[in-house]
Amino acid sequence: MLIPKGALVVSCQARADNPLHGPVHMSAMAQAAQAGGAGGIRANGEADVAAIRAVTRLPIIGIAKVWDDRFPVYITPGFEQAAQIAKAGADIVGLDATPRPRDGEPVERLIGRIRAELGKEVFADVATLEEGRAAHAAGATYVATTLSGYTEETASRKTEGPDLELLSALVAEIPAPIVAEGRFDAPDLVAEAFRRGAHAVVVGTAITNPREITRNFVRAISF
Ligand SMILES: CC(=O)N[C@H](C=O)[C@@H](O)[C@H](O)[C@H](O)COP(=O)(O)O
Numbered sequence: 476m477l478i479p480k481g482a483l484v485v486s487c488q489a490r491a492d493n494p495l496h497g498p499v500h501m502s503a504m505a506q507a508a509q510a511g512g513a514g515g516i517r518a519n520g521e522a523d524v525a526a527i528r529a530v531t532r533l534p535i536i537g538i539a540k541v542w543d544d545r546f547p548v549y550i551t552p553g554f555e556q557a558a559q560i561a562k563a564g565a566d567i568v569g570l571d572a573t574p575r576p577r578d579g580e581p582v583e584r585l586i587g588r589i590r591a592e593l594g595k596e597v598f599a600d601v602a603t604l605e606e607g608r609a610a611h612a613a614g615a616t617y618v619a620t621t622l623s624g625y626t627e628e629t630a631s632r633k634t635e636g637p638d639l640e641l642l643s644a645l646v647a648e649i650p651a652p653i654v655a656e657g658r659f660d661a662p663d664l665v666a667e668a669f670r671r672g673a674h675a676v677v678v679g680t681a682i683t684n685p686r687e688i689t690r691n692f693v694r695a696i697s698f
Pocket residue numbers: 486488538621622625656657658659660677678679680681
């Protein structure tokens with residue numbers, strides 16, 4: 476199932492150190508997002524994806540994060556993780572589409588294999604326009620601004636808010652659905668992304684991470 480144009484996609488992820496970690500909480504979160512009008516879900520790991528698949532028919536962007544000190548790429552680095560996520564019920568496989576070193580084959584080949592061997596759509600997380608062009612040329616269905624500010628090359632772009640400039644540049648140059656993701660932490664920013672031509676917007680922390688939301692409130696009252 477594809478992501479409808481104009482959809483708000485809610486990213487339901489909680490790391491191991493988060494009290495909401497695990498499929499029970501993440502599937503409840505996804506149901507809450509659906510009840511609130513979400514048009515898609517982004518989720519990490521086989522267990523969470525399978526649990527969310529069991530409770531919703533919304534399109535799921537599945538990723539598998541693997542941290543390995545030897546490689547900077549941690550979002551679905553190889554085919555093995557992509558296959559697990561596909562089997563767990565994701566409609567779309569999300570991956571790091573930067574050319575940085577990864578534990579696996581080059582990203583262009585990985586994108587091709589996901590489409591050909593798994594029959595899944597590919598959601599390419601990029602940090603630059605150049606990476607977006609390459610991911611599109613390699614066959615990615617969606618190109619998203621997810622990694623802007625999170626790679627060495629783009630560290631200085633990790634502003635308080637999202638990278639709207641990259642969004643506009645991708646929309647202007649790439650004939651594919653462009654998705655806005657990363658630091659969209661208020662409804663007016665989501666609206667601005669759509670005004671700039673985004674196909675969909677993914678929001679995570681601001682909706683599904685009560686620990687961070689609480690921290691933001693506490694920070695604001697720490698005089
Ligand atoms: C850089 C990276 O690893 N981003 C991750 C990708 O899956 C998630 O940790 C983010 O929460 C997600 O992209 C949504 O963004 P935000 O939480 O800012 O709305």
